[in-house]
Amino acid sequence: MLISPETLDTNTVYKMMSNTIFPRPIAWISTIGVGGLNLAPYSYFIPVSSNPPCVMVSFGAHENGGLKDSIRNIIETGKATISLAHDVHAESIENSAEAFEYGVSEAEQCGIEMREVMAEYPSMVADARAALLCSLHQITELKDSPMTIAFLRIDHFYYDDDVIDERHNVKLENIGRVGRDYLVDAKRIKV
Known part of the structure; x- marks a missing residue:
């Protein structure tokens, strides 16, 4: 079938x-704006470059037609923190996806504990095993689309001590998105 x-x-x-x-x-x-801390889940992101180390995040338009709070804050401050989620976060991810008024903290509303890693970056989710502390590298508009594409430069990697070894091998059990469902405990195979 071809569609x-x-x-x-x-x-x-x-x-x-x-x-x-x-x-x-x-x-x-997580981003900081005029109203304080904003925390929103995203699954439209992916690593795109190692030099400079960048991830790409695709931001849809806000329901009112303007920019979503996250990208609006990133443009204003130039900073964002990406907290990777693992299995215990599935319900919190879902709850924090709800649209809140600008200035209302999803972390506070959903009972998600945050912690500061570096003062110049937004806080990370406290029990995340890994986080990327980022600055805005580049923004592009997707032609004929309401999507805003941001390239975020990874300025610092954060890891819990037990998920990274001395050779910088990282072992995480992040959850993924499959349609509206989450993928937990994906089977790893070595070839």
Whole structure:
């Protein structure tokens, strides 16, 4: 079967992409804005470069048509922290995905404990095993789309001591996104 995305509505295209391209990592992006700390889950992000070390995050438009709080704050401050989620975070990820008014902290509303790692970056989720402390590298608009694409430069990696060894091998059990579901305990195979 061959299907052209041009024959489908945007929600259907999203559903097909998110059920086909998986597992996608899911993590919280924390930012600071005029109203304080913003914490939102994103699964449309991926590493794109090692030099400079960058991840790409795709931000959809806010329901009111403007920029979502996260990208708005990133543009204003130039900083973001990405906290990688593991299995105990699934419910909190889901709860924090709810649209809150600008200035309302999702972390406070959803009971997600935060902690500061470096003063010049937004706080990370306190029990995350890894986080990326980032600065804005580049923004681009996707032609004919409401999406804003941000390239975030990784300025610092944070890891719990027991997930990284002396050779910088990292062993995490992040959860991923598969459509509307989460992927936990994915089976690893070595080839």
